[in-house]
């Protein structure tokens with residue numbers, strides 16, 4: 001399968017004529033080839049988007065929303081087929097792939113509903129016979145840059161609000177996962193989105209991603225990915241005075257207090273640490289446990305990890321799939337060596353899996369470190385693999401301080417039965433998302449999604465907050481007095 005760009009409603013070869021292999025991480029097999037475009041392809045897409053956006057913005061929002069309803073229906077019809085493709089290109093287990101497609105379906109219906117809301121404000125004027133209101137207006141052409149770990153969900157979090165608000169979108173997906181991008185473009189086409197409103201230009205970050213960031217007709221960049229790249233994009237957008245929304249890394253913790261239901265805590269930790277092989281931005285990579293229950297929790301976690309079946313995610317009985325590629329495996333392994341050198345104790349795992357069927361894919365054993373201290377690199381830096389570090393604390397205050405001591409602030413969780421502890425945690429955990437008696441993953445699409453500190457720059461995906469970056473506020477004053485009325489001056493009349 002050759003994956004081309006989708007520009008102005010047509011499938012097009014990249015101007016470079018170049019393609020790169022797409023590898024199934026479970027088997028090491030090449031399953032497709034993806035266009036490796038150049039800046040010219042971005043320019044062509046942006047010009048077409050600019051043209052199409054003017055018309056699209058004039059379509060009444062409820063009509064724009066009807067396209068999203070149809071997109072939602074098509075995603076629903078094809079859920080199983082899409083989930084299988086997603087597992088093949090990204091590696092996550094099929095159950096999670098179905099969940100990811102479901103997120104897209106939910107987002108389609110939710111954002112379609114926005115077509116009949118897109119609320120602004122009306123407010124009294126300080127002057128007689130004058131009406132005041134503010135409305136959301138689209139920004140124009142939106143550039144979207146996404147990572148490989150949620151190849152379809154993240155694109156829906158960004159493109160659906162952008163499109164319902166009347167923008168046109170140029171999307172650069174991660175080169176590792178272009179198949180989902182092709183499928184989403186096909187669905188938009190079938191759903192009747194006018195040509196030019198949605199484009200996909202494939203390629204690498206420094207060439208194609210950068211061309212999108214720097215293009216003068218792209219008014220907003222919505223990025224999800226690593227901190228390193230996000231920071232670079234933010235610097236460029238700063239110079240260009242371009243709006244930019246960043247969703248970046250995490251170092252998420254589960255706190256387990258001495259009164260916690262340990263069975264539930266173990267389920268939550270295993271699901272959020274080893275689901276998607278630890279490659280979620282919300283993955284649990286730290287466990288902060290009260291010292292009184294540390295030993296028991298470790299014993300139960302070890303038991304649970306031993307039962308996890310690792311393998312090709314298409315097998316329904318597999319719980320942990322491969323990681324994305326060889327480079328990721330090497331990075332994870334480097335961090336494990338660092339942890340050992342720093343003096344952390346390896347409880348289980350800590351190595352690649354190379355035997356039998358594992359030899360061709362990219363598999364890493366679920367890994368647990370204990371006796372980790374908050375200053376160790378494995379407790380501070382994002383590893384993005386199936387590695388979790390256990391740290392012990394003596395109180396809730398200390399647990400919250402350890403949780404908040406890292407540079408990231410995406411997600412945190414607490415297991416406790418004490419309502420006072422719950423409310424203190426809800427108030428004091430410095431993360432964009434807080435879970436009580438659940439792991440660090442499980443966001444629902446109608447709530448804002450994003451993080452504090454190094455995780456983001458204050459914007460949010462999902463929820464109604466997602467509309468903020470894709471719209472400008474326009475304040476409108478209508479004077480029906482028939483005379484000149486000066487604000488702040490003629491107010492006594």
Ligand code: NAD
Pocket residue numbers: 145146147148149150172173174175203204205206208209210213224225226227229230232233247248249250280281382384410450455
């Ligand atoms: P990445 O930063 O390497 O790449 C993300 C995207 O940016 C890709 O499409 C890539 O091609 C592009 N890119 C790379 N260099 C670029 C440049 N110079 N200019 C423009 N674009 C460029 O990240 P990744 O490895 O694909 O994904 C993993 C990271 O994503 C992790 O850090 C993870 O935490 C983060 N993530 C965050 C969230 C969130 O919502 N906070 C969600 C998922 C993933």
